[in-house]
Amino acid sequence: MRQSHAVQRNTASPLGNIQLQDRVLAWVTQAMDVVVPQWPLPVFVARHPWMHLEHMSFADALSLLEDMQDVQLRPALSVIQSAVERGDIALPIFEQRLRAWVDEHVPPSLTARLEPVLRALIWEEESESAVPEYVWAFANEVVAAGEAPLSSRKVVVHSNESGHVRSRLAQQTIKWCKLFLDAGQAGWRLPGTQDGLYKAWRHLILRDPALTRTERRRLADWPTDSVEAIAFAIKMLALEEHEAVAYLRAHLAALPGWVGMLSWRGREEGCEIELVVDYLALRVSLEWALYGLTGADAAITVNDDVTKDVALSLAALHRYGGMTRSSWRNVPISTRTELLAIVDRFRRVERWQLWLEAWEDTQAQRMAAACKVPTDEPAEAVAAQLLFCIDVRSEPFRRNLEASGPFATYGCAGFFNLPIKTRHLDCSYAHPSCPAIVTPTVELRESLVEPSLIAYRRRQSGIRLIGDVFKKVKQHALASLVLPELSGPWFALYSFARTLAPSLAGGALERWKSKQVAANTELVLDKGQDDGGTGEIPLGFTVTQMAEIAGGLLRTIGLTEFAPLVVVCGHESLTANNAHAAALDCGACGGAAGRWNARVFAAICNRRDVRGEIVKRFGVSIPDDTVFIAAEHVTTTDELVWLDRPELQGATREAWKLLQAAAKRAQWLTATERIQQLPDVEPVRHPVRSATRRARDWSEVRPEWGLADNRAFIVGRRSLTKGTYWGGRVFLHSYDWRLDPDGSLLASIVAGPVTVAHWINLQYYASTVAPDVYGSGSKTTQTVTSGLGVMQGNGSDLLAGLPWQSVAVDDGAIYHAPLRLWVVIEAPDTAIEQLLAIDHAFCRKVEGGWLRLASIDPLTGQWRDWSVGTSRELAETQAR
Template structure:
């Protein structure tokens, strides 16, 4: 047993010795390495897909699963109930499980008969845990005591580093870990608040640690002795963190793991601080503050209990589950076990140790993914290139979002329409600023740095009128909020507003669809937003503080060329090309931004669609494209629309003057949209709980769900996403992909340099992988990576949600976004399958030139398959 001694004296007593020991601690490096265990968390107003293991992709998925299980008791493989449900639904074929098992056994060095090993593993595969009555049986304990001399794997004897406050709690010495979390939640809420607090945290502008250090000595929730210990803390957060590590007695080699364990205790709040630091260009400064506060508080709380012994489990405790596995799954009795030679006992214990819950979960998940891949392969029909394809009357460019797939399919079935897919920001690295707005939103993926700002503008006279009309509801809203927060005015507010708000509540509850539409129309009619133009041309008079406004002539051509080339839309242009962004319309939904366009930073994609369409109609852009080999006919007109995913409708945003051919195409498309919308809604609503396929009016039902403020599932969002296909539309045009696949248009023949494929992998595929793993994590570990039920969530500090008033800041998706009911999942937790239609040498060069993508494939963070465009041969890469 190793015991670490820590002093109980105040910091200044052993100042010199502590300073000498702390001098060798590189705080920046420690925090930087520890922070890889968490991921940045965006505010909920721009809820962006969050890959919770982003900093751990250098490790295999299985290894991360082991670390999280050991440190936080988190399982990131699907549970047995999920696997059985998948098998019942036909999503998991057991033949693939058997193949995976045989492959795993082939890789092992077995010192027992293969048949017995197979029998044991097959029995173990169908169980998660050994029953407690088996583990606690006297016979088994007696057997473990006799087997103490057995050699155990080295890793089995190592316990993970855990916070000392948690160790005390596990030993029954109070609720110190819970108390520490409670204090950190309180201070994080105060520091990070954006809108809710009437009185801001004093000294907040001077930093988190500075404000906390100034105020904590008067915190009434701490006792006198605890406050006294915190009185003489260093003025600098780095020094405070060094000191706390020394006072807690953490060995230097364990410090990184110790900080990691503390970050994983509240990954939501820590993730928000990490995001704030990155946004302000301060690297991980706020995480240093956070850890300095947390460890200093931990020392102040548990100082009377120090030193705390770090211990290892004894051999008997470690042997119990291994022996129980052979008694329960291997069919051996204690008597039969004792008759085995020691070498054979050792071989069986070794197999039980290696074939643990993590390995079993890995085999099950891979079998599930193999089944999905096989089923998708059956659906996708390979056709050789057909140069005599019928010319489409209209072409529509959609976001790759999985919700676009059913709409695209029904649209193509309705007439001579052709669809394309790309990332919904349309390759435009821009911030957008709506008319008379003081806020510019980064309307591109989180991994893309905005390079331009595009603004809406109108004449000075119309803006003045618009501003005066819009100021009335804004002033009323501001006054209402101020009155709620004012001590005296809040007493009068219910009397003044009660009747009006009561009528509003009654109308929204009794007739949500009609009332919502009426209120929205009233506000639109009141504000009367004028017709606006876009600042597409570079204008020095409109320069923003940080970004140029508009584009140069060269930039306009470059962005349009890059997107058209990447999609393979370089010739055979239809008279009408519709650029479709997308958004979701919901009411009373904190997660509204999670249903909008992830490629547009959690906002609607209509603005980007409008910018791209307007650029494509510019004469100078078409002339520039012609010089690069892309000739757009004079009668081809680009228009912009928005796909409303909650109701599966198209809303027109920008329709310039149309040529005769474009006008005919526009009218034909308009005539088909209601039919397409009805069919798409029928398909989508059938998947929502409680509706089924007999909805009389799918359009009315979809609109009701969008307007109903009590609706917990206005739509499924991206639940079900499982694959990303990069290739020509003819691969999937006649397939019902059930809204589970991201579809990115790509023609390898138009990409001899392979630059377009590399850009798709670096951008859209990365964003889709983040989305996929966010849904995955929220499904397999909802208590840790999800956000619980929508019905019990609390919006806090204007930045996120909590359960109650003292939980972690919840980073994942609500239960209702991934589960059809308490016992039935909707989202299948599978890692993203990327399918690329391209020659083999394209894939080889891609993996060679992109080490980050190669790492994702090698370490199991996504799966890769290629389709040979000449013969349709599938090849799996690993």
């Protein structure tokens, strides 16, 4: 039925040898737009899976990837149907979208013929097996006659055994990537890694027993330089320039996880492009060895799925439009091509895009109606003010805390404007405690307050020694045989305790660990104060830098009048046996807990010299009796943990006591909400206890929902959103447009927090619509490999996204609504116009449909939708 369209090539290169080699790096750079760096598990942070494709529209970029990877990247029909049944998609809004699309893309002369076909396709789940045999024959005739509209397809080497060879190619590539990238997990390290992936592979491949003698012989005279190897393969295939890019892009898209990890490693070492070139050289070399082709009989598969697409489109025209072979012959050739082009585009792309946009329109209208009219009334006196991360999990806790007492909360990026690396006491690694888009400029360290360094280091050395001995014995050929006999009873006892009594056993383990690593430390903040060695970046801040950081953040969020107590709340997650634990911690702090940043920011704001500098630079005066203290919001249990609490007196002490009691009430209320949102959880009497048990239970695949179901990012004063139930779906960033006459504060919010939230949103989106390609599959079948990431089994791609349990209720129902981020800004229209004119990257996101933008004018209360092609109904919605 289906035909493969192989194009025979001669071996004449379109470019000379020297010129071809010079072009390889440019082609690789261009092909890298389908992959992005992937952070390893210990620092797993949200990433935009398609960030390099933003020069295209969202719809076109997804279409390119769908064709290349044979995957659907928009919500499936079953997901759409469930949303319609729940009322999440208003059918009148979809009808409005569909009518507008038909008017714009279907010529009036074809409307009567095509509209019934398009309306039928809206609800159709396609199946190749349902296409009659004669339609396949009809499709072959149409393709042969050149009447088929061609869409972009992957370019790969063709072989009669392509399926088997492709599997071996993936297996071999994964094996060598694992060996090269291993982070200390393997017993034997791959030799030659200092020379790069390709040279290490090239040195050993001729001895690899996984290849046949014939395959090894084909590689005997293969180039030893990676660029030359790619150039040689492209020359033998005689590819045109645009085909060469597509060919390399297909190889990168085949294993985007491993390529992403190589890209990340290269960025860390300052040689990103070199490692990706090594990967491509290895892969194309293996491809030639496994396929056994030469230039004389090389063949390229181009547009392999054209016949299938034509057959499905013709089947729709026949079934719903009454199109037969004879009636097809009576239609002019130009009209035939146009009919097929419209149906093909609508069937593959536009119907899914229309459903997505209608879903987003429905949710946007409801959220706009839930927002309140911003007011300029003086703020009420409060006992304490609290700064929270914009993380959607903070929203329910903030709402319940404000309802429990005289408190005001503010939202900002959880790294609190601190571009820092943090180094724990005696630790050899400095962790970037800021978003991935921020480059750390200062390193901060801990020092011991009391002279107990010897005892602390003795405990740490003992722990490391036990771990090192256990690992070496486990990897030893003979000693490993004895290890189960010695350790088995103890591990069995531990396993029984963690399984039968997770709360008690987990709590005891946490207390033991805290005692072993406990040390009374203080932060070294001042530049030049620490003499503990040198690093890549300076140690400590100057007073001017501290004032710029603290004053800039306070003014950005509109905190210029202060209560006696100001609490700086970082956040972390509490989970057991979770490979993706970093994904539940603070993404703004590089996938770590936010306690470091909270402690640093509070300490900075408590310094009198810094406060004086803030007054000079920003005109923000912090009263002498106002005290900043650091805390941490544990998102799994909604507990507020206090850090570095200084001595409190008078009104500050009373405020802290009041806040302690209110935090307990807020914890109970928020935990109740969270427990009710989790699947298969019966009503519980003690929600906090239940949440704590789930956090410590190592068999729990879903201790919390994380940032799932995030939908919107609202920038504005708290009066716009206060008291409204948002269900933990909204990022809330504080901003007062009255303090930002030049728009610079808004620009910084959009360039930083909005961008990171956009990455988070698209990571959850991709993990939901394509879990096998952009997620990481089920937690129950994951394998942690090389200390870097997870695979399904022992031979898959390095999976880049979130586990299925993080976005879905079960195999048949999703929890996360795969919608693009809806950004709402409280600011006059002139401020939005200025923002879009200055921030070209953000403007490109809006115009390309990568996110959606709306604003509410604080002077008139009028809403405006700035997204291209969105429903006009939202623009008419007024805040109520």
